[in-house]
Amino acid sequence: MQIIDRISAWELLQKHVQSQQLIRHALAVEAAMGYFARQFGEDEQPWRVIGLCHDIDYEQYPDEHLQHAREILQGAGWPEEYIRAVLSHGWSICTDVKPETRLEKTLFTVDELTGLVSASALVRPSKSILDMKAKSVKKKWNTKAFSAGVDRSIIEKGAQMLGMELNEVITWTITGMGEAADELGLRGNPGE
Numbered sequence: 001m002q003i004i005d006r007i008s009a010w011e012l013l014q015k016h017v018q019s020q021q022l023i024r025h026a027l028a029v030e031a032a033m034g035y036f037a038r039q040f041g042e043d044e045q046p047w048r049v050i051g052l053c054h055d056i057d058y059e060q061y062p063d064e065h066l067q068h069a070r071e072i073l074q075g076a077g078w079p080e081e082y083i084r085a086v087l088s089h090g091w092s093i094c095t096d097v098k099p100e101t102r103l104e105k106t107l108f109t110v111d112e113l114t115g116l117v118s119a120s121a122l123v124r125p126s127k128s129i130l131d132m133k134a135k136s137v138k139k140k141w142n143t144k145a146f147s148a149g150v151d152r153s154i155i156e157k158g159a160q161m162l163g164m165e166l167n168e169v170i171t172w173t174i175t176g177m178g179e180a181a182d183e184l185g186l187r188g189n190p191g192e
Contacts, residue, residue, distance in 0.1 A: 004078055009049035012076050017059045026052050027183050028114040029107070035176025036106045047103055050085045054107060066090040093154075099161060109158025112150050113173050116140070119147040121186045128188030129178045134170040 017023055033051030037044040057068040066087055073083045087097040088104040089111050099108040120137045121129040140146045159169045181187040 003045055004049045004076075004082060006045070006049055006052070008076070009052050012072075013053050013056065016056050016072060019059055022055060022059055024118075024184055025114065026055060027180055028118060028177050029054055029111055031180035031184070032110040032114055032173045032176035033103075033106060035172055035179065036110070037103075039172060040102055040106075042103070046082065047106070050082055050103065051107060051110075054086050054089050054111060056086070065094050067094070099158075102162070105158060105161040109155055109162060109169060110173050110176075112152075112154045112158075113170065114177060116147050116150045116152075116155070117170070117173050117177055118184065118186060119150075121188070124188070126188045126190050126192040127186075128190040128192075129174060129181050129184070129186040130188070131190040132174055134167045134174065137170050137174070138167070 013026055030048050030051040033047040034044045037047035056072050058065050061068050069086050070083055085104050085107060087095050088099040089107045091098050099105040117137055120140050121132050159166045177184060
């Protein structure tokens with residue numbers, strides 16, 4: 001299997017995504033995917049680059065999300081299993097590609113969750129992910145107006161598909177994103 005390196009994935013992302021908000025989201029998903037890969041004893045590289053480029057067509061085609069991803073990724077020489085993983089994160093939303101592998105199920109789950117984790121960190125007094133626990137995210141879980149664009153049912157479905165408790169999925173996502181706190185603007189002032 002061909003391995004896509006992080007440098008070429010980053011260059012591809014920058015070619016297709018200019019929005020700093022979308023780039024930050026890509027970095028959050030990349031960080032979370034890397035952490036999950038380590039916990040599962042998997043090779044981080046594919047998990048990270050797939051997480052980094054999962055929304056490769058979103059900025060250019062927001063109303064046709066993932067309808068152009070295959071063409072972009074094939075053009076960049078990505079292997080079919082990477083492309084399939086990217087497409088699977090839109091299952092039941094904008095594609096019919098069901099997540100099958102652990103990598104695909106993780107991407108499906110953390111894509112939505114990273115937004116909720118980021119928002120939860122930013123409303124804390126410390127504005128830091130580094131001193132945040134899962135209970136901070138769970139406190140906001142049922143507040144529909146908070147991060148209204150985040151579909152909690154997708155996160156719950158993903159956790160079930162992974163066979164994990166929701167608290168554990170949230171904790172792993174927080175920890176993974178914490179490793180990229182500076183790039184994500186989530187370092188804040190831990191302990192405040």
